[in-house]
Amino acid sequence: MSVCTSPSDDGLTRRLIELTEAGLPLVADPWAWLAGELGIDVDATLALLQRLQADGAIRRIAAIPNHYRLGYRHNGMTVWDVDDAEIARLGALIGAQPFVSHCYRRPRQEGWPYNLFAMVHGRDASDIEAYRNQIRALLGNACRANEMLVSSRILKKTGLRLATQRRA
Amino acid sequence: MHIDALSRRLIDRYQHGMPLCAEPYRAMADELGCSEEEVLACLEQLHEGGGLSRIGPVFEHSRAGASTLVALAVPAARLEQVAARINAFPEVNHNYLREHRYNLWFVLTGPDRPHIDRLLAEIEADTGLTPLDLPMQQAFRIDLGFPLGDPS
Numbered sequence: 001m002s003v004c005t006s007p008s009d010d011g012l013t014r015r016l017i018e019l020t021e022a023g024l025p026l027v028a029d030p031w032a033w034l035a036g037e038l039g040i041d042v043d044a045t046l047a048l049l050q051r052l053q054a055d056g057a058i059r060r061i062a063a064i065p066n067h068y069r070l071g072y073r074h075n076g077m078t079v080w081d082v083d084d085a086e087i088a089r090l091g092a093l094i095g096a097q098p099f100v101s102h103c104y105r106r107p108r109q110e111g112w113p114y115n116l117f118a119m120v121h122g123r124d125a126s127d128i129e130a131y132r133n134q135i136r137a138l139l140g141n142a143c144r145a146n147e148m149l150v151s152s153r154i155l156k157k158t159g160l161r162l163a164t165q166r167r168a
Numbered sequence: 169m170h171i172d173a174l175s176r177r178l179i180d181r182y183q184h185g186m187p188l189c190a191e192p193y194r195a196m197a198d199e200l201g202c203s204e205e206e207v208l209a210c211l212e213q214l215h216e217g218g219g220l221s222r223i224g225p226v227f228e229h230s231r232a233g234a235s236t237l238v239a240l241a242v243p244a245a246r247l248e249q250v251a252a253r254i255n256a257f258p259e260v261n262h263n264y265l266r267e268h269r270y271n272l273w274f275v276l277t278g279p280d281r282p283h284i285d286r287l288l289a290e291i292e293a294d295t296g297l298t299p300l301d302l303p304m305q306q307a308f309r310i311d312l313g314f315p316l317g318d319p320s
Contacts (some may be wrong), residue, residue: 023222069218095308103308149266156263
């Protein structure tokens with residue numbers, strides 16, 4: 001990553017990504033563990049993490065749930081053909097709904113008229129249908145057409161492995 | 169999996185961010201009004217049950233290169249074969265079957281856009297199917313999770 005403030009940070013950052021992208025070990029002080037692996041002290045490790053987060057290279061440091069395993073087995077990718085003049089405002093509005101986990105603008109393609117994507121999750125089919133209706137109401141006349149693509153099977157799901165790609 | 173009240177509170181409170189300090193689970197325990205041991209035991213149990221995929225930093229993908237969302241309209245009879253071919257690419261990190269004419273949806277991630285273009289051409293040559301290439305143009309919300317809400 002090119003966001004680091006000193007040359008020595010680059011090597012440390014690469015090591016930090018390799019060590020943490022699959023998850024930290026569940027020990028009382030994971031940052032002390034990481035500091036030991038990096039060969040620097042805990043304060044320097046915390047400072048590096050803070051810098052990477054401030055620079056945007058780290059989006060968040062968190063407990064990442066697997067919602068599917070927690071019972072949210074229904075996921076719907078709702079797709080919308082929204083007026084281009086309105087999409088910035090409406091995309092922000094839809095993205096702010098608590099039941100939406102991802103919301104992106106993507107290009108229309110031949111045979112694919114939809115430019116706004118919003119992912120919704122629920123415990124049953126009626127949950128996600130209700131969310132779709134709420135989005136439809138929010139978009140109103142600015143939306144010409146929509147569909148909901150329900151997932152029937154997860155064929156592959158792995159976190160991004162930067163370290164593996166770098167070695168490849 | 170069954171999740172208890174403490175697990176639910178842990179996930180709701182810390183899926184967006186956790187304290188960045190030495191002994192973070194002690195800080196979380198103080199906030200939740202329980203012991204550090206309880207927090208760790210709870211996370212361990214969640215992890216074993218699959219409800220917690222991991223704890224740690226989430227890195228910004230787009231900084232690392234290029235990515236796009238791809239859809240293929242695969243004839244039902246060829247689904248298993250095409251899905252296996254797609255999953256074999258190390259650049260594919262999510263692949264979902266969806267109920268639609270475009271039934272196979274996956275994310276391609278690579279070091280740069282030319283790499284993605286080569287993969288798309290390779291997929292088309294291998295499968296005879298024209299991929300729908302839908303790169304992100306603007307993010308309104310990225311994977312912030314969502315509240316688990318009340319148990320039901």
